[in-house]
Amino acid sequence: MPRYTLPGPKSAELIKMSDEYEGGATSRQQPFVWDHAEGCTITDVDGNTYLDWTSGVLVTNVGHCHPKHVAAIQNQVGRLMCPYDFPTPERVTLSKRMVEATPSNLDACFMLTTGSEATEAAMRIAKRYTGRHEIISFYGGFHGRTMGAMSAAGKMGTKKQYGPVLTGHIQSPYPYCYRCPFDTTPDKCGFKCLSFLDDVVEANSTGQLAAAIIEPYQGGAGFIFPPDGWLSQLEQWCQANDVLFILDEVQSSFGRTGKLFMAEYEDLHPNFMPIGKGIGSGIPTSCLMTEKRIMEIFEPGELSSTTGGNPVSCAATHAVLDIFEEEKLVENSARIGEYMLGRLQDLQSKSDFVGDVRGKGLVMGIEFVADKATKEPSKDITWKVVDACAAEGLCVGVVGVYGSVIRVAPPLVITESEAEQSCDIMEKVVMGLQ
Ligand SMILES: Cc1ncc(COP(=O)(O)O)c(C=O)c1O
Structure with a gap:
């Protein structure tokens, strides 16, 4: 029974x-x-x-x-909730902590509220910085449901009958090795789906590629993990082709894969790392880690978000990091x-x-x-x-x-x-x- x-x-x-x-x-x-x-x-x-x-x-x-997480949130709610773009101790110290915790090139932290906002911001900033408009993403990929994020989806279910999606989005196969799109295996394929990227770009790009966006493992597509070494070769491909690399760690970050960030497994240095979900452990919050040299192109006031970096979210994330260390x-x-x-x-x-x-x-x-x-x-x-x-x-x-x-x-x-x-x-x- x-x-x-x-x-x-x-x-x-x-x-x-x-x-x-x-x-x-x-x-x-x-x-x-x-x-x-x-x-x-x-x-x-x-x-x-x-x-x-x-x-x-x-x-x-x-x-x-978690009692410590709950107490930190309760304490903050009774103190200060929303000064918008004014700096607060909670936001500034959290940004410092995030810069110290993420790959060494990521020296700027921009706080937002949802994962979609963070991936969307990464793609928008990549376009603005490079002056190019194309984004390459991967079959099965999921980066959120706002218009830009949805346009990068590699799953029809995410965009079915919402067309037309944004122009300039092209997709390439992800290494779903259990169902290999090239019907081969990682031990003998020589990462066929990576070398195929050149064919995809040659056939679909107008020469205006700004960035590649990828999940380090695909969550929505069914927890599909690329073979070891695949992501670092993709990073090298991006560098060789002057394409910014967006590693979407909205889901894979904050300890989920046994490291604080999945980038650590292959010592990756993406230009953008959107982070969400576990960062607040239940409180809605996200951030985009990126490089100061990229953020420096903006005039004050070009980027902001009403609840991004609010002190309650920041207090929650501080507590998450403390609990990680203590426990x-x-x-x-x-x-x-x-x-x-x-x-x-x-x-x-x-x-x-x-x-x-x-x-x-x-x-x-x-x-x-x-x-x-x-x-x-x-x-x-x-x-x-x-x-x-x-x-x-x-x-x-x-x-x-x-x-x-x-x-x-x-x-x-x-x-x-x-x-x-x-x-x-x-x-x-x-x-x-x-
Ligand atoms: C990899 C990835 N990126 C972006 C998102 C979108 O995050 P949100 O639902 O917080 O907008 C998700 C959500 O599942 C995700 O898994």
């Missing part, structure tokens, strides 16, 4: 109300309504509890309602992530339906297929697993180009025993399908 029959009565009532009043355009989720959460555990409005593998879409990196959460991400990846790869070898498992630190994807030989994606099996996980007390979500990948992204405070319990649930559910 499953642990819960869902939705519970209070959840059912609220889900009905949501269907009636919220328009239904947000993504499908498991059938329960969150009431409160602590650490790695969510409690729904009916009192049922779930271990969290979502971090509310990779946001609550210090865990839900060694980035290290925890690497350590527990390794254990969970091992468990899930073991499950992949036993199950007929787990086609691929990939990840780094506490971000992994489980890709479900109807048949391992043909790799036919299966939304149907994916949703059977998602619903059964909810009934057993595990909160998961679905992503992927084919809607067939379960995201594994718990808060970085997850303990060994929570990791073990949650992997046990996933194993029980998946093996129950055989």
Whole structure:
């Protein structure tokens, strides 16, 4: 018997109300309504509890309602909330901290509110700085839903029937090695999709390329990680072609992959690094890390954002960085992530339906297929697993180009025993399908 029959009565009532009043355009989720959460555990409005593998879409990196994070926010709310572009101690000291924490060439921090705003700003600034207007991005990529960010999307689902997108956007294949667009493998391809960039540019560019934008791993496309060395070769390609390099760390930053920033794995030095999600651990905030030499082209007042860098967001991020240091959460991400990846790869070898498992630190994807030989994606099996996980007390979500990948992204405070319990649930559910 499953642990819960869902939705519970209070959840059912609220889900009905949501269907009636919220328009239904947000993504499908498991059938329960969150009431409160602590650490790695969510409690729904009916009192049922779930271990969290979502971090509310990779946001609550210090865990839900971490007492130190909550106290810092409460303290700031009672002191000062919004002086707009006036400097505040919170914003200025955070900018310094961000400059010190990110790659050495990134010596300017521009605070914003959402990830889309940060990627959008990076592309706009790249155009203004170079005087060129073209942006190259990658198949499957996701950079947000504002017009510029959407135009860089490599997934039709993000831009379907919103056309025309901005002119000057061109796309090239990403190394989705499980489903290689060139039908080859990383050990023998010589990074074919990278050398193909020259063909893409030759065929599509008017010679006005300003920047390349890429996620260091693709989140929305299904947690797709490029092979080692691929990103540093892309950075070299950008330098050789006088193209600014935007590394979109909105999702991959703040400890998620077992390093504070994923750029650290290959010692990357992008010209822009948009950062979001985990930076506020639940408080809406983002920033764009870039270079002073680029920002110096602007006249005062050319860039700003009403709530960007507000003191509450900045206090939240300071607390996140403090908690990371005190509780060694980035290290925890690497350590527990390794254990969970091992468990899930073991499950992949036993199950007929787990086609691929990939990840780094506490971000992994489980890709479900109807048949391992043909790799036919299966939304149907994916949703059977998602619903059964909810009934057993595990909160998961679905992503992927084919809607067939379960995201594994718990808060970085997850303990060994929570990791073990949650992997046990996933194993029980998946093996129950055989
Ligand atoms: C890599 C990446 N860039 C940008 C965004 C957009 O961020 P936001 O939803 O905060 O605007 C997202 C959101 O999922 C993302 O994953």
